[in-house]
Amino acid sequence: MTATEKINTDKKINQNLVCTDHLVSGEKFEILSHESGILRTYPVPENLEKYYESDAYISHRDSSRSLQDKIYQFVKSYMLSKKAKWIRAEIKQGNILDFGAGTGDFLNKMKSFLWKVEGVEPNKMARDLAILKNLDLKSDLYSIRDNKYDVISLWHVLEHLPDYEKKIDEFSELLDEGGILIIAVPNFNSYDCKYYKENWAAWDVPRHLWHFSRNGIQKKMEEKGFLLMKEKPLKFDSFYVSLLSEKNRPGKTNLVNAFLRGLISNLKAKNTGEYSSIAYFFQKKPK
Template identity: 85%
Template sequence: MICKDHLVSGEKFEILSHEPGILKTHPVPDELENYYESEEYISHRDSSKSLWDKIYQGVKSHMLSQKAKWIRSEIKQGNILDVGAGTGEFLNKMNSFLWKVEGVEPNRIARDLAILKGLDLKSDLSLIRDSKYDVISLWHVLEHIPDYEKKIDQFYDLLRENGILVIAVPNFNSYDCKYYNHNWAAWDVPRHLWHFSRAGIQQKLSEKGFLLLKEIPLKFDSFYVSLLSEKNMPGNTNLANAFLRGLISNLKAEKDGEYSSIAYFFQKKPK
């Protein structure tokens, strides 16, 4: 499949098979960080200027509470490392429940915004030393990491015994992916280097020493991704169709489990 970078460059990239249930983007640009330099890349900013920003921030605020609730249902209190922490809202939410929080965020602008929230985020995982965590979370981050298998091994070592690794990623077996095909916004080439099915990510984490505890569907993502996908389509953005496709995606997934995005909770197994 050939997909276009609709956000920054307009360049085209291939989606190739890598392993069963895992696809990869080809080629990977040498200066990948340049492909994140866009005002439209909303995860690295806190703007609430436009109506769309306000809607996004409202949904995000609700989801922060949900994410904290899901984690605290497994471990009431402890310490957490959030990888790809953005501007730090999730860590602030966990801190409000008296969790000890640390984060990694490679984007300098996002780290500067996090400082305003009282958070000192590290720029790279290698700067995290001599710590053990109850939870490590990656909310739509794993797909961005070039050496993601090596990083999973590092997460295993950084977790306490029976610690939990939370990974949220898009699912290319979802209805909205099949409907929008190469215009599906969650391909997001070349920023998304890896693309996962449910079976693919579960198999990979099992190989790395993790046991699947639960899957939690991220139901808002089907609407968000469908709206962005509509923007990728020729002609004017069809808001009604985006809502319809997001709704259909969730309804179909209630039967087959193939939601647009899923948060997986994995527990570290003793070696």
């Protein structure tokens, strides 16, 4: 049974926002309320791995073939320096675990500042590319259970994890007292989400299993024993997500409109704080 058929046959689920997997399958998934400020994708496919099997899924590769690839890689290079600067403003030097490390570029940036680095990346193709950068990424957390870290980072990863609450508990155990957990996720209260609605690319069903508002993730992290230190807007995301969202809409992609919507989203967020994506810095509460 396909995910689309499962939606049509399950009468117990209320109809909410229905989104299409534009990247791989063309199947439809629902966005349902889970708890205050947190939404979930339904249904969750049994074999999630096949929904990542696309050349267009560029976070697991280093391609610069298409214009979209080139834009992505340019912005990524710029943001690597910004992320390192944000972290070093809190801790000048230490050890860091990057969970969902992709091909390892962020860890290499931190290495350039003499940080001790460790990475976890489930995707084998991405791990193989990281080997070429002299990084030995692990496939899961089990091989680093005895380590402790000053910082653990998840850059657009938490929304992919079926057991995200359990993982947060595991990250807490791996952090030193006063350690920092960085979580970057899309924000469904942003202007670009409200404009593009079911075509908003950051729904990214079914790869994104969870969807967060600012209040939702802050409340959840407080329940898990973390205090919010600061928020850092990921301003380029509004432009990139708007470009992908335009492609999801019927008709010809409107690049001018994508730029305009990304710009408006950032301008509105200057007053509201509701940026398209936000990196949250949470500090582990002392016991």
